Amino acid sequence: MTGWVAVAGLGPGDAALITPEVTAALADATDVVGYIPYVARVAPRPGLRLHASDNRVEIDRARHALALAAAGGRVVVVSSGDPGVFAMASALFEALEGVPAPHDLDIRILPGITAMLAAAARAGAPLGHDFCAINLSDNLKPWVLIETRLRAAVRADFAMAFYNPRSASRPEGFARVLDLLRADCGPDRLITFARAVTTPEERIITLPLSEARPDMADMRTVVLVGNSATRRVGRWVYTPRSA
Amino acid sequence: MTGWVAVAGLGPGDAALITPEVTAALADATDVVGYIPYVARVAPRPGLRLHASDNRVEIDRARHALALAAAGGRVVVVSSGDPGVFAMASALFEALEGVPAPHDLDIRILPGITAMLAAAARAGAPLGHDFCAINLSDNLKPWVLIETRLRAAVRADFAMAFYNPRSASRPEGFARVLDLLRADCGPDRLITFARAVTTPEERIITLPLSEARPDMADMRTVVLVGNSATRRVGRWVYTPRSA
Known part of the structure; x- marks a missing residue:
């Protein structure tokens, strides 16, 4: 079983602004990781583990996501807006600097509508x-x-x-x-x-x-x-x- | 019959990056207006008129969209990416400066994933x-x-x-x-x-x-x-x- 991490943008709030790409990643995920109010925007379903954490722990959250994926999880890290604009994508790459073989990891950044x-x-x-x-x-x-x-x-x-x-x-x-x-x-x-x-x-x-x-x-x-x-x-x- | 204009972002290319909001507007439209390659990304269907025009005629295109809406059309002006980033939204508001009662018009800007x-x-x-x-x-x-x-x-x-x-x-x-x-x-x-x-x-x-x-x-x-x-x-x- 091969794990992956997708850092996904949920857009500013309205579900009609979430891209089909992000919706598909969430449908295929085993784990969702993110700041409490963003994880709350993801509908719970059987087989999906929700990992909500507080603000200002972005690097810990990113390491947690990488560890879950290394163990075979299909992990979506949720950001509001776009993950590359003042959000979790940079934190994930920062955390990746401590990983021995970053090339081996399946990481995707899924853009969103930024605020x-x-x-x-x-x-x-x-x-x-x-x-x-x-x-x-x-x-x-x-x-x-x-x-x-x-x-x-x-x-x-x-x-x-x-x-x-x-x-x-x-x-x-x-x-x-x-x-x-x-x-x-x-x-x-x-x-x-x-x-x-x-x-x-x-x-x-x-x-x-x-x-x-x-x-x-x-x-x-x-x-x-x-x-x-x-x-x-x-x-x-x-x-x-x-x- | 009340017309409207939506200036919509089709995102960078992949259909999985088009927001549901934009997809819904296109499904409800009578007219699609835009630069030739962007209009080509919209699937034809009965009852939908496609108006493709060349580059560098943005103001003419915006006036055309406003005129179609004034006549009762439900008009989507398509941009690639996001319509507010180097695209058609500004041109539409420029064209609107020549319109006597802009407050009466139903205009929406529908964001997209910019390049x-x-x-x-x-x-x-x-x-x-x-x-x-x-x-x-x-x-x-x-x-x-x-x-x-x-x-x-x-x-x-x-x-x-x-x-x-x-x-x-x-x-x-x-x-x-x-x-x-x-x-x-x-x-x-x-x-x-x-x-x-x-x-x-x-x-x-x-x-x-x-x-x-x-x-x-x-x-x-x-x-x-x-x-x-x-x-x-x-x-x-x-x-x-x-x-």
Whole structure:
């Protein structure tokens, strides 16, 4: 019996955004491994073992998945969104560095709809031209690197998507981000707060930076900032293809 | 009869990467509008009109879709990948600026798996930390803006994804991009050429910048460049979560 690991993206929440590829992998799996709320999105069935773990133990979780597969398990590691965007794929490869013969393992990364693209779709097309994606959490990197990237993105006039903008344990960082953006982009730049996209709790609001407040974001929010040409049409916001 | 427009992402090629949401919209449509090779990916059926048009007529195509919907059509505008990433969503909103009452229209953007995320998944997780996406085509923007964004991305140590890296009509731009990257990132930085991802013609190669040649890219290729911490493990390439 040959085991495998698939790191799969469940998309932002709506089951209609889960790819058939991911659905097929889940149907064939013996084990599902992941952060508690993501494992909760997988329907239980006989013969499927669910291994839910807490946040911030990504490397342990990845090692567990590799061990289950080495023992013959067909293992799906679930991420929300896309597994390659601020999610479990990198953690799995990090864990793989400790494995003697990585070439022998059957590993697949199954892409998903990442939060920024689902949020952009609901709001219009704010990422319709060159853009960047920045993880605002400083759990794993120094804050100064986040500021360096923000300033570079503003100078280059990228549209921007921010993941993990604000948590209870570090509420002040996002306030600094908004101050920096207001100083460098001006008060009229459009910003979109997209919370719990494609779920029943979805809430999406677009407003000028002058009206943005730090408490509009939490860990379930992805934040999109337009570039200097981003504008509204009707109830939508979009970035022109030429900007 | 009330018409609508859905701008839908067909993903990179493999039917298993088309979301159920997009499949449902196509099943309910009266009209499909899009660039010739994308419309060719939609199965014909009685009652479904296919309107295929050539490249570089995006605004005309968007106006056509809006007119069909105003006449009661249920219209799906098809893009490859995700419609909000260098695709038809922005063009639709541009066309909407000429419409007297945009609020009255039923418009939805249906996200898809964009090429860079499918390519990253095949290669490992090269976009596993902060990254940017740049369209290298200078059809709609000046070349100097592309270079400004490239230099900013290098200085900020973003991983990068390049769309439309090279066409027959402008073969020299991508050579300049490689020269700039080699000068600023050094010869060992990892670059991935992912052509026709998830199709039978898929070809993916990762190599150091010193070995990259302009003719490794064409219009069916998405190019991924790691950041300074991107590295290989086994046959994969990934960017650590902390870099």
